Every structure is written in C-alpha cells, then in structure tokens.
Amino acid sequence: MNITINNQNFILHPCGAAFWEEKKILLISDLHLGKIAHFRKHGMAIPEKAVHENFNRLNAILQLFDVETIIFLGDLFHSKINNEWDFFEDWTKTVTQQLILVEGNHDIISKKYYTDLNIGIYSEITIHDFLLTHHPSTRENFFNLCGHIHPGIKLKGLGRQFLSLSCFFRKPDQMIFPAFGEFTGNFYLVPEENDKVYVLAKDEVIEIKR
Secondary structure, eight states, rough: OOEEEEEEEEEOTTOEEETTTTTTTTEEOOOOBTTTHHHHHHHHHOTTTTHHHHHHHHHHHHHSSSEEEEOOOOOSSSSOOOOHHOOOOOOHHOSSSEEEEEEOOTOOOOHHHHHHHTOESSSSSEEETTOOOOSSOOOOEEEEEOSSOOEEEEEEEEEEEEEEEEEEEEEETEOOOOOOOOOOOOOOOOOTTEEEEEESSSOOOOEEEE
C-alpha cells in the first residue's frame, strides 16, 4: 500500500516494514531478536527454524526495494545476548545498506556490540519534519514515526466472530509501526475519529474504514 505523509511517499509492506521512497530508507520496528531463543531456553516448544524466519523476511523485503539505509525503530534485540546475536552478526555481513538503531527499552546490551558492526545508535532521529523514535512521542511541527506498542486491531464479523490483525496505526501527527518480529504479540487499539488503520493481511496491507 502506498501512502503520503507530509508530501513524502511510503510503501507499507504486509511484513510490517515501510519503505520511504524519497530517502530510500527501510523502516522496521520491534524485531525483538533473541526472544525466540529465550523462549526455547525456558522450555517453550517453538521450532528451531523459527529463529531464522526473521532473517528470511528481512532478506525478502530487501529484494523488493532500492534500500540504502535500514532504520530499526527500537527493540532490535529482545534482552541479553544469546545465540541469535551470532545469526544477526552473520546477517549484517551480507547486507550493503547502512544500519541504524533508534534505541528502545529492550535494547539493553552494550552499545559496543552495535558499534563493532558499524551500526549507528541514536535515542531519536529527525529527518526534515519527521521525528523517528521508539516510544510514541509528540513534538510540535513534527510527524512521529515510532513503534513500541505492537499495535493490533480486532475486527468484528458476523455473529460473534472476531479477527485480530497487526496494523500500522496512524494518527494525525504520528504512525505507530507493527512489530516485525515473530512471537511478539499485539496491543489492541481502538481508532478514534481522525485515526487511520492499515492492517497486515497475508499478502497485502488494507486500510480499514471506521
């Protein structure tokens, strides 16, 4: 799905990432690498191949767009270092794009791990009239691109049927990105009058009208 914000064009992809066309920036939030390995360590029955799914999805979307920079909007790694970091380190060696992390609340490992991989780390980034953060923020004269919430929405069908989907949740001055990572969960939001909701369907992004 193509949308325009402040005269800039963004392509929303059903994996939960967005491509900023004019800047050739791929925006991704809440990857939470290491979470699957953490679950497996504590006995949860998650297939080992699930560890690699995040990287498969990253590679797939990089093939679709002419990306020069990847900006992670926080919570790139879930918690303490585990073997998923090794997979991430190997992945960074396969990409040519500049990698940047906007720090999130889960990004607690030493910054040295990132700087050793030439990944830039910032608490926030401003690009023209856009403010890129992890936590949803408001600042006068800026449109905020952020994550953290893992937004989702529940759609009511016939009878008592409900469908729960991840989404891009857009307010007049903000867009909250869905979690990109596997097994991250959702926080379900209720849109207000001026909000827009772009749900992630299997192969497309669909705007849901109120």
